Amino acid sequence: MTITQLKYTLAIAEHKNFTKAAEKCFVTQPTLSTQIQKLEDELDVIIFDRGKKPIELTDVGRKIVFQARNIVNEAERIQDIVDQQKGFIGGEFRLGIIPTVMPTLLPMFLKNFIKKHPKVKLKIEELTTEEILTRINEGHLDAAIAATPLENETIKERVLYYEPFVAYIPDNHRLKDKKTIEVSDLEIEDMLLLEDGHCFRDGVINLCKTFKDQAEDSFQLESGSIETLIKLSNEGLGMTLLPYLHTLDFREKLSPNLRHFTEPSPAREVSIIYHKSELKMQIIDAMHNVISGIIRGAIAFQNVEIISPLSK
Template sequence: MTITQLYYVLAVAENQNFTKAAEKCFVTQPTLSMQIQKLEDELDILIFDRSKKPIELTDVGKKIVNQAKNIVNESYRIKDIVDQQKGFIGGEFKLGIIPTVMPTLLPMFLKTFIKKYPKVKLIIEELTTDEIISRINEGHLDAAIAATPLLNENIKERVLYFEPFVAYIPKNHRLHATTKINTSDLEIDDMLLLEDGHCFRDGVINLCKVLKDHTDHSFQLESGSIETLIKLSNEGLGMTLLPYLHTLDMSEKNKENLHHFTEPSPAREVSIIYHKSELKMQIIEALQDVISGIIRGAIAFQNVEIISPLPKKQSVLSN
């Protein structure tokens, strides 16, 4: 039994196809098939039911795949140990970022990080929180930047910053004349939301539900981007809530519609998250240091209440 054989098994289990798995592993399909066949012969069992289309794991195959994930991950740790011993920070690193963080945070730190760690090849992808959790658990992401806490036993979190919610209230709205607003002022029925799948949407719903009991069907107008929400609000279709960093580069005209909350301000907690196996920690720590150093100059808020990013959660965590 070899680690390479287990790696091939994981590839077939994921792709449910020998040809696609071989392409992902950069080997020929006969080579991959032969190695898996050797492993099955050695163990005297079938890992895959080849009669099914697409290919499926047998019952014992499912157990083998779960164990193979642990073994392959632990094998990667050996290289990590060597890299850390040598003080090497480099190699390929796959990073996921949620859509409401990507456009504001990435331009702030990317150039600095690349300059400081030129041997790291960052592969960055915009993903929802659910996609991020799935890919971290499957080993397809090394880390991600997302709103937390996620309360996932397989994922560890390191807080980067707290980002307050800011209300965007157009001139024709009942709250526009209010200097600072309270969460009790919010009415869910005139709130413009991001579409389902965005954790910032869930945070806004949780914030409103702290004081009011509403259901999702109250919402009539939803969008896939924060910029669209601002435009819709300017058309008099309702108010919306924005992450603080999205307000920094606004036009002066739009900034006139911004209203801050009374303290403690509702906020989201943004963290770098990664699998509990803690692979590539030297790069994760480097990212944390660079981002934390840059963000301190942009966000100075401390007196905040952290709103859960999880759907249907109403609890509020105090900082």
Template sequence: MTITQLYYVLAVAENQNFTKAAEKCFVTQPTLSMQIQKLEDELSIQIFDRSKKPIELTDVGNKIVTQARNIVNESYRIQDIVDQQKGYIGGEFKLGIIPTVMPTLLPMFLKNFIKKHPKVKLKIEELTTDEIISRIKDGHLDAAIAATPLEDQSIKERVLYYEPFVSYIPKNHKLHTNKKIDISELDVNDMLLLEDGHCFRDGVLNLCKALKTQPEEQFQLESGSIETLIKLSNEGLGMTLLPYLHTLDINEKEKDNLHYFKEPSPAREVSLIYHKSELKMQIIEALQDVILGVVRGAIAFQDVQIISPLASGKK
């Protein structure tokens, strides 16, 4: 049994196709198939059910893939040990960022990070929290930036900052004249929300302590972007809530529609998250240092109440 064979097994399990797996591993399909067959012969079991289209894992194959992923990840740790000993910060690093953080935080730190660590080849993807968790567990992401706490034992979290919620209330709205907003004044049925799948939406629902349960004939509007919510609110279609960093680029006219909450202000916790196996820690720590250096000047709120991104409610 070799680590290479286990690596090939993981590739086939992911792609459900021997040809595609071989392409991803940069080997010929006969070479990959032969190595997997040798492993199956050695273990006297079938890892894959080749009669199914696409190829499926057998019951024992599922268990082998879980263990193979652990072994392959641990093998990468040897290179990590060497890199850390040499003080080397470089190589490919796959980073996921949730959609409500990507457009505000990424421009703040990316240029600084590239300049400080030119040997790191960052590959950045905008992904939902569910996609991020899945890819971290599968080894397809080295780390991510997401709203926390996630309450997942396989994932570690390093808090980067606490980002307050800010109300965006158009002039024709009943709350527009209020200097500061109390959480009790919020009505989720009078609010423009992000679509399902966004953790900021879940945070808003947790803040309101209610689900959006309107009759079907009543007006409902949800959007995939915060920018669209602002435009819809400007048209008088309702109020919405924004993460604080999104308010920094709003034009002067729209700033009149921003209303802050009474303290403690509701806020989300934004963290750098990664697998408990702690691979590529030297890059994770370098990324954390650069981000902390830029956000300290942008967010100075102290008295905040953290709202959980999970459906279960507040922390």
């Protein structure tokens, strides 16, 4: 068997279609099909059930794919070892970023990073934390930027910065006259939240000490974007909490609605994360240095209390 055959196998397992897998691998479908047939003949097993639509793995096929992913990942790391030995910072680098970090952090560091390291070919995706962990463990991402700590034994974390929570309080809200707020002021009943799947939502819920299982008729409104939460808050539907970087470009009209917490400010920890066996450390180090250098000028808060992003 060959590494190429194993790569074809992984592509079919991912796309569940021979034609799509061939396009992904930049070969013709007959070429891909022939190689898979040769692999099955050599192993004397059927890896894919071609009678199903979409194509499914057989029981033994699932075990082969699991091992093939490990073999292909390790083979690709040979080039990483050479690059690291030479001090070369370049090549493809697949990066995931969570939705509540992507729109604020990416514009801050991307141009600077590309200018400093033009040989790195970045491929960036906006993904939830759950999607990021899956893709890192499957070898589809080299690293990611997410809220931590994640308490995952296969993942290493390097802190980039601590980002305080900031309250957005509309004019008609019970807390509108307070210059700063306490965590004890928060009530989940009048809090607008991001929809399920966002780790920032879980951080807000963990912060609200008064949070309990709500009655079925309790009002609760959720949205997929922070911008929508702000608009809903302006309509008098409740308050919301924002990551600090989201407030830096607030229009003058909206700024008076912001309230900071008394210290220690509740904050989230944002880190660059990667698999414990990752070898593209020269690129990870470079990215960590660029982001850390830029963010120091934007966030000066030191006295913070880290709020867990994990659902509890």
